[in-house]
């Protein structure tokens with residue numbers, strides 16, 4: 001496998017072509033953003049931590065039968081993945097109220113949501129990733145009914161697998177965001193799963209162990225990500 005030209009630069013990752021049209025290399029950078037990219041800082045080690053964290057989680061999801069784009073780690077900060085045609089919609093599952101749900105509905109942070117909720121957001125920084133519903137997704141042609149249903153089923157499967165995994169490390173999976181794409185017509189989980197795109201709290205103290213530490217200026221951001229990894233048995237060095 002040969003790494004070729006830069007295809008796309010996101011807020012925290014860069015995507016490179018390879019000599020195989022079906023594969024791309026993802027480079028995890030230390031950039032950390034909030035406020036739809038309006039605040040960006042460099043956090044030492046974050047690229048490496050998220051790359052290894054994501055590989056561990058994707059392998060667990062694949063072992064549970066969920067189709068994922070991840071193929072293998074290439075280096076501390078690079079992974080080889082299948083090249084997907086991305087669906088421009090973010091799927092968010094919530095087990096407890098936090099973040100935008102608390103702001104939108106005025107409910108108390110930490111309220112248990114039973115059953116968990118499923119929300120859709122359009123990937124558009126200029127518009128601030130607005131919330132959309134299933135009719136918007138179909139009418140604007142971002143995904144078909146069948147694709148949308150598959151994304152929903154897979155999102156709840158991911159929730160079942162990962163809620164148990166984090167529970168074993170004495171953590172609550174509060175909420176998370178997934179992005180899907182198609183690979184030769186099949187819906188597959190793309191992007192990443194790391195503490196940048198989910199909320200994780202210690203079960204006893206409810207200490208925040210995710211990107212809210214950056215958003216809320218709580219400090220020790222990467223240290224918290226590494227603590228989550230250590231609780232799951234991931235080694236970073």
Ligand code: TMP
Pocket residue numbers: 090092098099100101121129175176177196197198199
């Ligand atoms: P929210 O409470 O801000 O709507 O976010 C819900 C979860 O989804 C939280 O874990 C953060 C994650 N998320 C992202 O990672 N990127 C996004 O663009 C959005 C809207 C949410």
